[in-house]
Amino acid sequence: MSKQADVQTATNIKRPKRKSQAKEIWRRMKKNRIAMVGLAIISIILLCTILADVIVSYDYSLEQNMDLRYAAPSGDHWFGCDNYGRDIFARVIHGTRNSLIMGIGAVVVGILLGGFFGSITGYFGGKLDTVIMRIMDVFNTIPFMLLALAIASALGPSLTNVLIALMISMVPYYTRVIRASILNVVGQDFIEAGKACGTPTRFIILKHVLPNAIGPVIVHATMSVGTMILSASAMSFLGMGIQPPAPEWGSMLNEGKDYMLYAPHLVIFPGLAIVLTALSVNLMGDGLRDALDPRLKD
Secondary structure, eight states, rough: OOHHHHHHHHHHOOOOOOOOOOHHHHHHHHHHHHHHHHHHHHHHHHHHTTTHHHHSOOHHHHOGGGGGGGGGOSSSSSSSTTTTTHHHHHHHHHHHHHHHHHHHHHHHHHHHHHHHHHHHHHHHHHHHHHHHHHHHHHHHTOOOHHHHHHHHHHOSSSHHHHHHHHHHHHHHHHHHHHHHHHHHHHHHHHHHHHHHHTHHHHHHIIIIIIHHHHHHHHHHHHHHHHHHHHHHHHHHHSSSSSSSOOOOOOHHHHHHGGGGTTTEEEEEHHHHHHHHHHHHHHHHHHHHHHHHOOOOOO
């Protein structure tokens, strides 16, 4: 009777619930104050992107008033006006959307295509791995920015063509990153067990390999968004990106560079937008890297 009571008592004891991996990562990331500052800044920037038309109309960012040329920041025009009398605050807000579309879009598509090639080469190996990786090596011999500029100049300046140029330039990088992550997973026992049990290859890759290899990829993707925003702005500054009068941070810098001695606000505010966005993404990426690193568990 006592044995049955002991068994019943042991059964009734509530075991502490194990935290999900996402909650554990979030708990550890919250301890990194610098990462949370970066997350807060990028959250505000994303809100400005989503609510840009609510904050200020798009037409207002294009409206010219030659009487307000080079107007300094004031209560009516928070960031001042540019060389055509257009409100710089409105242009910075709506330029956020274009810059983030190019930065995030290039990374997402680069991960999808790089994930496809990296999964194939990392999982199957052999001659297929050799052929694909040698092709990627050819692209890697060309500096990233030079390759993107060459593609954009061949296609012509526009938002779509800048996206295509950045996407193509990112594929070799992510193919290598994802391939390396997958190679660390495919040799483990649970993958071999799945193969021995006759589990379909597609199921093994999608359900076991990729989820266990995604951690480093997420960190690289987060860090790459800032790089892509800087690259897209640089291409627009050089005249290969979005063309005026459409608001974009890089093109705003290009338009204001000739007037920066007597109207520095023309370049200060779009420049600050670029720096803050890239910095916040990098700070958040550093915190995410630390949160995902199993060696730093407390």
